[in-house]
Structures are given as C-alpha cells and as structure tokens.
Amino acid sequence: MTAPDPARPTTLHSEDHVDHALVWFRRDLRLLENPTWSAATSTASTATALFVLDPALFEAAGHFRQQALVAHLDGLDRMLREYGGRLRIEHGDPVQVVPRVAAELGATVHWNIDTTPYATRRDAAVTSALAAAGAAEPVTHWGTLVHEPGRVLTGKGTLSKVFTPFAKVWDRTDLRPWAEGIGAAEIASEPGEPLPDVAGADDFPGGEVAARARVGDFLDRIDDYLDQRDLPAIDGTSLLSGDLRFGTVSPRELMHVAGDTTDGRRGFVRQLAWRDWYAHLLWQNPGMVRAAIKPDYDKVLWRNDPDEYEAWKRGRTGYPIVDAGMRQLWKTGFMHNRVRMIVGSFLVKDLLIDWRWGERWFRHLLVDADVSQNVGNWQWVAGCGTDAAPYFRVFNPWTQSRKFDPRGEYIRHWVPELAELTGDAVHEPAKAAPLDLAAGGVTLGDTYPHPIVDHAFARDRVLTAYKTALGKI
Numbered sequence: 481m482t483a484p485d486p487a488r489p490t491t492l493h494s495e496d497h498v499d500h501a502l503v504w505f506r507r508d509l510r511l512l513e514n515p516t517w518s519a520a521t522s523t524a525s526t527a528t529a530l531f532v533l534d535p536a537l538f539e540a541a542g543h544f545r546q547q548a549l550v551a552h553l554d555g556l557d558r559m560l561r562e563y564g565g566r567l568r569i570e571h572g573d574p575v576q577v578v579p580r581v582a583a584e585l586g587a588t589v590h591w592n593i594d595t596t597p598y599a600t601r602r603d604a605a606v607t608s609a610l611a612a613a614g615a616a617e618p619v620t621h622w623g624t625l626v627h628e629p630g631r632v633l634t635g636k637g638t639l640s641k642v643f644t645p646f647a648k649v650w651d652r653t654d655l656r657p658w659a660e661g662i663g664a665a666e667i668a669s670e671p672g673e674p675l676p677d678v679a680g681a682d683d684f685p686g687g688e689v690a691a692r693a694r695v696g697d698f699l700d701r702i703d704d705y706l707d708q709r710d711l712p713a714i715d716g717t718s719l720l721s722g723d724l725r726f727g728t729v730s731p732r733e734l735m736h737v738a739g740d741t742t743d744g745r746r747g748f749v750r751q752l753a754w755r756d757w758y759a760h761l762l763w764q765n766p767g768m769v770r771a772a773i774k775p776d777y778d779k780v781l782w783r784n785d786p787d788e789y790e791a792w793k794r795g796r797t798g799y800p801i802v803d804a805g806m807r808q809l810w811k812t813g814f815m816h817n818r819v820r821m822i823v824g825s826f827l828v829k830d831l832l833i834d835w836r837w838g839e840r841w842f843r844h845l846l847v848d849a850d851v852s853q854n855v856g857n858w859q860w861v862a863g864c865g866t867d868a869a870p871y872f873r874v875f876n877p878w879t880q881s882r883k884f885d886p887r888g889e890y891i892r893h894w895v896p897e898l899a900e901l902t903g904d905a906v907h908e909p910a911k912a913a914p915l916d917l918a919a920g921g922v923t924l925g926d927t928y929p930h931p932i933v934d935h936a937f938a939r940d941r942v943l944t945a946y947k948t949a950l951g952k953i
C-alpha cells in the first residue's frame with residue numbers, strides 16, 4: 481500500500497487501500513481517551529479523521545454553540561497536525577457524505593454511538609447507504625458516557641426508573657474496557673473544506689488541550705463543589721458541560737481524576753451518573769423527546785401565551801432571578817443549573833407554558849445543549865418525567881432568589897438596570913418602597929417590568945391544571 485504524502489491532498493481508491501479507517505467524529509472531538517480513535521489507529525494502517533458539518537444541525541444552533549463547535553474542530557485539527565495529519569471537514573448531509581468519502585478512500589467507517597433519536601435514525605441511514613454501496617459494516621464504540629446503556633441495570637435486569645438506585649449500581653459497575661492510546665496508523669492529511677466563519681470562534685479556547693486546562697482549574701475547586709454548586713454568582717461548578725457535550729473531555733477520565741476522596745468529589749461524580757442516566761433513559765425511550773414519560777401529564781391544558789413566552793425568552797418577566805438567568809443564557813449560551821431549575825419551573829408552573837417550548841429554546845441556545853440531558857431535565861422540572869420533581873412542588877422564585885443569590889450579585893450582574901438597588905429590593909422590586917426604587921433609579925413598568933403574573937395566583941392555577949389532568953379533582 482502506498483502511504484499518502486502528507487504534504488499533498490490525496491485521493492485514495494478502494495483498490496489501492498484496503499486497510500483504511502475513516503473515523504467519523506461527532507460528539508467525541510478528542511484524540512486521547514477516545515476508544516474509536518484508539519481502535520481505528522491501532523487496527524488500520526491509515527486513518528482519516530472526518531467531521532461532517534451538517535447545515536441542518538449547524539443552522540439550528542445558537543451563536544455560542546456554533547462558536548464552540550468551530551473552535552473545538554479547530555482544536556482537533558491542531559491536535560491531528562501534531563500527529564502529521566489533518567481533520568477533514570466536509571459540508572453536507574452525513575447520509576450522503578460518509579458513504580462517499582468511505583468509497584473514495586476504500587475505508588471502513590468507525591464512530592462513537594450517540595443516544596439521541598435523531599442520531600440513531602441518521603446512523604441507521606448511513607449504515608444502510610454504506611451497505612447499498614457494498615462497503616464494510618461500520619465499527620461502533622461507546623465513548624461518550626461512563627457506562628453504556630444496558631450496563632447499569634436493576635436486579636430484575638431493567639433500567640431503574642428512580643435515580644438513586646441507578647446511581648448505586650452505576651457506582652459499582654465495572655467499566656467495560658476501552659481501546660486505549662493512539663495507534664501507529666498514518667494519519668491522512670487532506671483537510672477538506674474550510675470551517676464556517678463564526679465571529680469570536682478564534683478567541684474561544686477550543687479543543688482537548690484547552691478542555692484539559694479547564695479540568696485542571698476545576699480540580700482546584702472541586703472539594704468545595706457541594707457547598708458552592710447552588711450559588712449562581714460564583715463559579716462553584718465545573719463549567720465542563722460544554723466539553724462533555726462536544727466530547728473534548730472523556731467522562732470516564734473526568735470520573736477518574738475527580739476520584740472519591742472528599743464529599744465534593746463524590747458529589748461531582750454523582751452528577752456524571754445523572755448524565756448517564758438521562759442518556760440511558762432516552763436510548764430506551766426515544767419517544768420522551770416529544771411525549772411525557774408519564775402519559776397523563778400530556779393532558780395538562782397549557783396556556784401557551786406567546787407574549788409571556790417572549791417575555792420569558794428575553795428576560796423581561798419582572799422576576800429578577802428569572803430574568804437574570806434568561807439573559808445569561810442569551811448573552812453567553814450558558815445558565816447555572818440552579819437557575820435553569822428556577823426559570824424552568826417559572827415557565828411551566830407560573831406561566832403554564834408547555835415544557836417542550838422551554839426545551840426548544842434551551843436546545844437552540846445552550847452551548848451544552850444535549851437532547852438527552854435537556855429533555856430529561858425539562859421533564860423533571862415539569863414533573864412528568866421518571867423520578868421527577870412532584871407536580872405540586874412549585875418553586876417560589878422570590879424565595880429561591882433570596883436563598884441562592886443572597887446578596888443579589890448574580891441579579892445585579894445580568895440585570896444591570898437593577899444594579900443600584902440596595903438590600904432586598906433587588907430580589908422583589910415590586911415590593912420595594914418607592915423611595916428605595918427611586919434611589920436605585922428604577923421605575924417599574926418603565927425601566928424594569930412589573931411581574932407578568934402574580935406567583936400565588938399562578939401557583940393555584942397550575943395546581944388546578946395538573947390535578948385536573950391527573951384526574952385528582
């Protein structure tokens with residue numbers, strides 16, 4: 481077999497190369513701790529690293545996710561250059577692109593499995609197209625979760641519907657061995673098409689090297705994780721969800737480096753179990769993307785008021801903690817977990833808007849948007865998922881605000897028109913004394929909205945709506 485010349489783009493033909501692995505990268509944008517890359521580079525004499533930029537997915541992503549993707553792909557390309565290769569970018573529908581490139585190279589295709597229904601359908605279509613073209617069956621691995629679906633089961637051999645028993649089994653389940661290291665295959669150096677131009681992508685620290693630096697930063701703080709993880713004003717959490725989503729860090733490696741020597745470390749690893757659990761649930765129950773896991777909850781008569789939805793999306797509800805979260809999301813593509821729960825509860829329970837509308841907005845904007853995690857958490861918030869918050873648990877946004885942002889720092893940062901309010905007024909301006917509002921330069925209904933709904937009234941309303949749906953009244 482002729483080795484490709486790394487200095488020149490190559491076109492390889494199946495008759496020349498029978499030992500070529502085409503690694504289709506998707507949610508695993510790293511070379512280290514990546515079982516697919518390890519297996520492919522260890523078993524083939526040449527490996528091509530491919531990313532297919534699917535316009536349908538790219539255009540559905542908000543600016544910050546596009547930015548992160550481009551930066552991570554650039555990081556993967558930099559890493560490949562260190563091994564003498566390049567990341568080959570192709571634009572188009574993977575169902576056409578992957579078989580075309582595989583035929584061009586005479587390669588066997590490898591990928592890490594993704595649990596979403598969209599990915600499952602797409603991968604089945606790619607597999608059929610490869611078979612129709614007479615190509616070898618793709619080789620698949622699990623490289624994006626700690627444990628793959630089907631490995632963490634109850635004594636009855638089923639996936640637990642309750643998280644705590646799942647987490648207990650998850651914790652003591654042996655890791656299925658992964659292929660490790662990077663093999664000796666020559667890495668193809670055809671770069672393919674250019675990456676899209678996304679403003680700010682050059683400044684985003686993308687790729688696995690940057691991700692490892694973020695892991696290092698977090699390890700300096702991890703022991704305080706349990707004490708700080710609910711305080712949105714500080715960086716008390718790992719901020720690694722984007723890296724987990726794009727696969728620039730391996731969840732298994734993260735679990736190993738975190739270890740279990742302190743409560744903070746154990747608390748953090750437990751969150752990785754939540755991540756696996758939602759992925760396993762979706763794998764087993766793809767319909768949960770559209771339908772409530774508990775079907776009666778689909779009988780709730782949502783109000784779905786478009787103006788209120790718009791106010792929620794833009795952070796103009798008159799509830800400062802909600803508005804702060806929605807503006808953080810809009811301006812950065814991230815929102816703190818505690819605040820995700822607060823804004824989620826507010827949308828579903830206070831505004832009586834279908835949880836799927838909230839899931840849609842989050843899926844568009846979040847850098848870490850991941851259908852399994854997003855749908856699982858939205859169903860948790862709405863009470864309709866498995867082991868979800870009970871339907872009668874309605875977060876009080878005022879109480880949550882005082883408890884988790886006691887000094888109002890998070891609110892002042894994201895809702896600057898309230899920054900000059902002192903004391904408690906920042907949490908609930910509608911109850912503040914007129915003099916305090918004036919001193920802070922706030923005119924309700926002008927510089928900042930009145931609350932769009934009365935919480936006590938909304939609480940009664942949603943409880944009636946849920947009880948009616950569940951046949952409890």
Ligand SMILES: Cc1cc2nc3c(=O)[nH]c(=O)nc-3n(C[C@H](O)[C@H](O)[C@H](O)COP(=O)(O)OP(=O)(O)OC[C@H]3O[C@@H](n4cnc5c(N)ncnc54)[C@H](O)[C@@H]3O)c2cc1C
Pocket residue numbers: 709717718719720721722724725748751752754755758815816817818820821824842846848849850851853854855857858861
């Ligand atoms: C309504 C709603 C929607 C959400 N949508 C997403 C989403 O699309 N993608 C996503 O990754 N997370 C989602 N989450 C979960 C959680 O908010 C984020 O994972 C977390 O805020 C990310 O910050 P971090 O990496 O600093 O988290 P850390 O607290 O440091 O947690 C470490 C990792 O554990 C996992 N994790 C943490 N909390 C959860 C959780 N509640 N459920 C599942 N996994 C968790 C994440 O992978 C996270 O990166 C959602 C939560 C809610 C309430």
